[in-house]
Amino acid sequence: MEFFRLTNAINFMGKSKLAMMFSVVMVLSSLIILSTKGLNYGVDFAGGTIVQVKYQGDAPIDVMREKLSKNEIFEGASITEFGSADEVVIRMRTTSSDVVVDVGDVTKEALGGTGDFEIRRVDIVGPKVGSELKEKGLMSLLLAIAGILIYVSFRFEWRFALSSVLALVHDVSIAMGAIALVGIEVNLDVLAALLTILGYSLNDTIIIFDRIREGITKTRDGDFGDVINDSISNTLSRTTLTSLTTLFVVCTLFIWGGEIIHAFAFTLLVGIVVGTYSSIFVASPALLTLGFDIKKYHVNLSQKAAREAEKEKMRSQFESGVM
Numbered sequence: 001m002e003f004f005r006l007t008n009a010i011n012f013m014g015k016s017k018l019a020m021m022f023s024v025v026m027v028l029s030s031l032i033i034l035s036t037k038g039l040n041y042g043v044d045f046a047g048g049t050i051v052q053v054k055y056q057g058d059a060p061i062d063v064m065r066e067k068l069s070k071n072e073i074f075e076g077a078s079i080t081e082f083g084s085a086d087e088v089v090i091r092m093r094t095t096s097s098d099v100v101v102d103v104g105d106v107t108k109e110a111l112g113g114t115g116d117f118e119i120r121r122v123d124i125v126g127p128k129v130g131s132e133l134k135e136k137g138l139m140s141l142l143l144a145i146a147g148i149l150i151y152v153s154f155r156f157e158w159r160f161a162l163s164s165v166l167a168l169v170h171d172v173s174i175a176m177g178a179i180a181l182v183g184i185e186v187n188l189d190v191l192a193a194l195l196t197i198l199g200y201s202l203n204d205t206i207i208i209f210d211r212i213r214e215g216i217t218k219t220r221d222g223d224f225g226d227v228i229n230d231s232i233s234n235t236l237s238r239t240t241l242t243s244l245t246t247l248f249v250v251c252t253l254f255i256w257g258g259e260i261i262h263a264f265a266f267t268l269l270v271g272i273v274v275g276t277y278s279s280i281f282v283a284s285p286a287l288l289t290l291g292f293d294i295k296k297y298h299v300n301l302s303q304k305a306a307r308e309a310e311k312e313k314m315r316s317q318f319e320s321g322v323m
Contacts, residue, residue, distance in 0.1 A: 010229060011229055012232050012284070013229055015281070016281060016285035019282070019285065020281070020282070020285055023278070023281065026174050026177075027174060027177075030176060031173065033177045034176060034177060037181070038180060039176070039179065040184065040185050041130075041134070043123060043130070044130065044133055044187040044188045045137070045187065047125050047130035047131070049091070049092050049123065050089060050091055050123040051090040051092075051103060051121070051122050052089050052120045053087070053090065053117050053120065054117060054120050055086045055088075055114075055115050055116065056115065061079050061081075063114050064088070067112075067113075067114060068110055068111070070110070071110045074090070076093060077090055077091060078090070083260075104122045107122075137188070140191070141172065141191075145168055145198070148161075148165060148198070149161050149162075149164075152164050152206070160209055162286070163205075163282075163284070163286035163290065164205045166286050167279065167283035168278075170282050171198075171274045175193075175270045175271050178267075179263075179266075179270075182266070184262075184263045184267075185263060189261070190263050193265075193267035193268050193271065194267060194271070196271070197274075200246070200271065201274075201276075204242070204275060205278075205283045208232055208279055208280070211232075211234055211235050212231040212287070214231075216297055221294075224287070224292060225288060228284050228285075228287065231284075232280055243272060243273075246272055247273070251265075254266060
């Protein structure tokens with residue numbers, strides 16, 4: 001299905017300098033937000049206890065705070081609505097001594113007389129486990145990026161690999177900046193969303209890179225910027241349709257998916273928009289900046305073909321007994 005019917009290629013590279021300046025500003029802004037405001041780590045990474053309580057009617061949050069303040073286990077606990085007025089989440093820090101008691105029973109006893117309710121969920125993560133999860137989460141992001149760098153280097157060449165990794169770092173940085181700005185709780189769901197962004201953005205970039213490589217093989221003396229413009233324009237319908245359909249699904253999850261999936265959907269929303277943008281205005285212009293040369297590319301291909309032909313000739317001579 002052709003979403004765009006273009007007779008001439010769009011001059012994307014003519015706007016690349018402006019786009020790169022915008023990207024630099026966005027990444028720097030994200031880094032400033034991360035360094036000043038920081039991430040709001042959830043129980044998965046910071047350690048603590050989450051108790052989810054559902055009432056028959058609206059939850060009496062003020063009365064709940066008053067009741068819980070009388071028990072030292074709930075010292076410093078926060079109580080917030082969880083998607084609707086009848087459901088709340090109690091978040092509190094946990095020490096190793098707290099784990100030996102049934103927090104659900106303690107909560108039920110502490111909230112006695114506040115109305116008809118049920119304890120729907122109790123999650124406890126120790127500080128040491130949370131710290132290990134944080135380290136392993138960061139390691140998973142770094143290993144994913146390193147694996148992508150190796151994969152693209154083998155499939156294309158090092159300039160393509162470095163360009164794709166620059167785009168991925170751009171996407172993750174802006175997504176994390178948005179998370180910090182909004183104050184979304186960072187948990188394992190958000191980590192999963194960040195890893196999903198890496199895959200989504202890379203898929204878009206690889207499709208454009210494949211078309212660029214096809215364009216390179218068809219010309220020896222053409223301008224590389226024109227090849228990139230043609231390649232992006234030829235894949236523009238596919239990119240637009242894929243992004244819009246994915247965005248529609250994620251928007252649906254964000255609006256109607258409930259509080260549990262809210263952080264995951266928000267991260268994906270930012271990632272899809274930024275990932276689509278970076279495939280066109282970050283990864284592709286980076287190839288120009290890194291000095292990719294079509295003539296040198298064809299010379300290298302010719303030299304490689306000559307070496308392969310020489311190896312094949314020597315192999316056939318060896319097999320026939322002629323040296």
